[in-house]
Amino acid sequence: MRKYPAALLLFLSLFRLFSDSSDDIISEITKSSIKIGEKAVITTKLSGMKDMKILWQDLSKSEADIEVLSTKDSYIKDYLNLEIVFTSFKPKEYVDLYFTIPMVDPAGESFYLETKKYSISVNGVLSPTDLEAAKSIQDPSKIELKPEKGQEKFSFNFRPYAAVIVTILIALACAAVIFYLLYNYFIKKKFKEVKKADISPYERFLASMNMIVFEPDEDRKESEYKLSVLSESLKELIFGEFMISAPSETTRELIRALKLNNFDEDVTFIINKLFTEMDMIKFAKAPYDFDRLHFFYEKIKELGGRIHELYKYQNIEKKEDGANK
Known part of the structure; x- marks a missing residue:
């Protein structure tokens, strides 16, 4: 097959695409005379130009004073519609105004479409009639201005x-x-x-004890939790009545604190023995039975009563010492 030069192919393509027949290209402008800043629109319609990519960013114009406000392209009813909205802020008569629109076809070939040339006039703020009327005024002092509407007074109390x-x-x-x-x-x-x-520390201790009930078939974790409540209730009683920091102490630290405060030796010994065995069940997973749980409950309750009796006896001695003084 014979190969044509690239320049000839380009010429044939341009001739086919942009021939001047009215069926292939339709061009129109909305206004031939505008005022400064007023919009005008040039619309160009191309037949059978589907899938063309329009390079609006490279749009060029024949007059530098023309300001392009917006551009748009769309494909409607087998026509590619190209719309350019423009204006000018300089009074002037523009002759043969046109725009050059670059585009690329689906094959990647670049083309430049030159719109139809139009003549358009951009007028100033005053029309020629207004300018003639202004020139005909000989005495500017006789110009009557419309009185401004008086501003309504507004009173505020x-x-x-x-x-x-x-x-x-x-x-x-x-x-x-x-x-x-x-x-x-x-x-x-x-x-x-x-x-x-508010209830006393001993009453609070008894209330906590009444809330504890060991069941024969309950889960080991439940039993361990109840043993912890037993020991904490007794510690809080000691703290409430003797102000010995017991609730935050371990068993070893509690016994040391009781001895330092000259607490009753027999009660201290029983607390040490009970708490040590309860700790073995809670932390070392030592074996136990329901009878032993019931024994702990009764023994703690009995110790609470003895500690409260010591508290009352201590208060009696303080009162007697105060009376003797």
């Missing part, structure tokens, strides 16, 4: 609003005083009474 604001402030102040009185003479007083009526 702050006094009614001030009265409302003052009333609201007085009401808020009264409410604050009433709340203060209620809080100090009722709520605060009641809170103090509730605080005074």
Whole structure:
């Protein structure tokens, strides 16, 4: 097959694509005369130009004063529609104004479409008639201007609003005083009474003990948890009545603290023996049975009673010492 030179192929393609027949290319402009800043639109329609890529960023114009506002391309009813919206801010008569639109076909070949040339006039703010009328005025002092519409006066009276604001402030102040009185003479007083009526450490110990019930067939973890509650309840009783920091102590640290505070030796010995065996069950997974759990419960409860008796006896001695002094 004979190969044609590239220049000849390009010429044939351009001739086929951009022939001047009315069926292939339709071009129109919306206005031939515009005012400064007014929009005009040039629309070019090309037949059978589907899948063309329009390079709007490379669009060029024949007049430097023309400002391109927007561009758009679309394919509707077998026509490629190219739309250029433009204006000018310089009064001037433009002759043979046109745009050059670069595009690429699906095969990658580049083409440049030159729109139809138009003549368009851009007028200033005043039309020629207005300019002639202005030139015909001999005495500018006789020009009558339309009177401006008078601004309506608006009066604002702050006094009614001030009265409302003052009333609201007085009401808020009264409410604050009433709340203060209620809080100090009722709520605060009641809170103090509730605080005074708080249960004693021994009563709290008995309440904790009453909540513990060992079951013969319960899970080992449940039994270990109840043993921990038993030991913590006794520690809290010691702390509540003798102010010995027992709840946060291990068994060894608790026994050391009791000895340093000259606590009852017999009670200290029993606590050490019980807590050591309970720790073996909780932490070393030593074997146990239901009877042994019941034994721990009864023994802890008995120890709580003995510790409370020691507390009462200590208070009696303090009162007697105070009376003797």
